[in-house]
Amino acid sequence: MSLIPIRPEVPFGAPAERSDAARNRERLLQAARELVAEYGAEALTMDALACKAGVGKGTVFRRFGNRAGLMMTLLSDAEADFQQQFIFGPPPLGPGAPPLERLAAYGEGRIYFVLEYGELLKGAGVSPRNRFDVPPAMLAHRHLELLLREAGMDEDPWVMAMSLCSALDPERIVNDVRVHGISPKRLAASWRQLVTRIINPA
Amino acid sequence: MSLIPIRPEVPFGAPAERSDAARNRERLLQAARELVAEYGAEALTMDALACKAGVGKGTVFRRFGNRAGLMMTLLSDAEADFQQQFIFGPPPLGPGAPPLERLAAYGEGRIYFVLEYGELLKGAGVSPRNRFDVPPAMLAHRHLELLLREAGMDEDPWVMAMSLCSALDPERIVNDVRVHGISPKRLAASWRQLVTRIINPA
Incomplete structure (x- = not known):
């Protein structure tokens, strides 16, 4: 019943993220925000994000874990x-x-x-x-x-x-x-x- | 804001169900109950039910619509x-x-x-x-x-x-x-x- 936050499944920004990794992450998030703005959150899938950002699906999964992790981020x-x-x-x-x-x-x-x-x-x-x-x-x-x-x-x-x-x-x-x-x-x-x-x- | 029940996506028993259809339905529900009793509700999928009951997956979907419909039934x-x-x-x-x-x-x-x-x-x-x-x-x-x-x-x-x-x-x-x-x-x-x-x- 501790109220100390449990470690989230998806880190909200790793401590030692390199600057190019941070840029890639921000680029992905920007693409995700654009998808949400244009088509709504329901349309934001890992596939759609990979396609929009021009990266492999594996990159998106490695970065956010799963769709819920992407939403939380x-x-x-x-x-x-x-x-x-x-x-x-x-x-x-x-x-x-x-x-x-x-x-x-x-x-x-x-x-x-x-x-x-x-x-x-x-x-x-x-x-x-x-x-x-x-x-x-x-x-x-x-x-x-x-x-x-x-x-x-x-x-x-x-x-x-x-x-x-x-x-x-x-x-x-x-x-x-x-x-x-x-x-x-x-x-x-x-x-x-x-x-x-x-x-x-x- | 009406409180009259909206028609459920999955009928809770069709009005003019033939007796053999009713028997098949009861047999499927019995198989579903056994799966839940044995492995828990999480294990109850449309595939597992079709397999357990020895019917095609299509039959299970026609009968219950989807997994949520099966759960509601x-x-x-x-x-x-x-x-x-x-x-x-x-x-x-x-x-x-x-x-x-x-x-x-x-x-x-x-x-x-x-x-x-x-x-x-x-x-x-x-x-x-x-x-x-x-x-x-x-x-x-x-x-x-x-x-x-x-x-x-x-x-x-x-x-x-x-x-x-x-x-x-x-x-x-x-x-x-x-x-x-x-x-x-x-x-x-x-x-x-x-x-x-x-x-x-x-």
Whole structure:
């Protein structure tokens, strides 16, 4: 039950990467971003990327491991930026606001994040491990757990934080919006209601 | 946003099935159950089933559509039994108990259901449609929504019920138990705390 990030299956940038390797990697990522921009994340396959970048399929697999690893690499800048905001950014998402306001802001921010990066998140979250036990997911869980504790919840905030993370499941949010026509604003309002009720019980 | 069940991709038993077709179907399902019992749901592929049942692969695909359809068919008896319990069964899961007790009992029942059928649920839930918009998922959501309304929640119980369904996501529950060593009892206690706080806010 340690919260220290498990080593991801695919390194987010090797420590001693040579500069030509780094250039090749960036060229591949740029080609991947172009494919996503043009045809959507669903069209981004290892084959399509190799073809677009003019390299062998083996190169793409050696670099990213598998399609989910490629998706995680593409997401990592966006995830790092979002983490930066909730850990160090201005309140209410960042420190300085009361825990309830930070919880509400986190959910709202995450809903819009998911609606922007939903297809990549879906492509990356192909296994339970990729959904729950990669560093961004563990950090999000830990963040929610700490805010619940700060708000005075002393009954099993670990599990409650996991329930809250589940309520922000990307597939669920995208499905609510696209299939059921629920507006992001309505999702955010319901999230605020949820965390308010959890923190201020009778 | 209609809650009338969308036609499932794979029929759960055609209306005018001939008796020999019904026998063949039952024989295939029996072979599938044996494979699951012996090797686990992960080992149940269309190829393995065709081989085990001594029929062509085409027959298996015609009958179940795809692997997820086969999983849903295997689950349908168990889902129907669970539905029977929460719609018609004795309280607190069935009618007759206060809505909060029914909500708590639903989550607890579902946690144990998921731990029994998790691999099949995972195999069936391969797409957002299969996770959220098949009859058992829609019925579960509708049930939670009605209990929230009965408990007096008038602010968007539809979305809140969807958040509650997400908290019972099979992959999340199985991962909490198997990877993080959370006991089912602890998950059920946290679920009870969650619905209690949602229903009895400050």
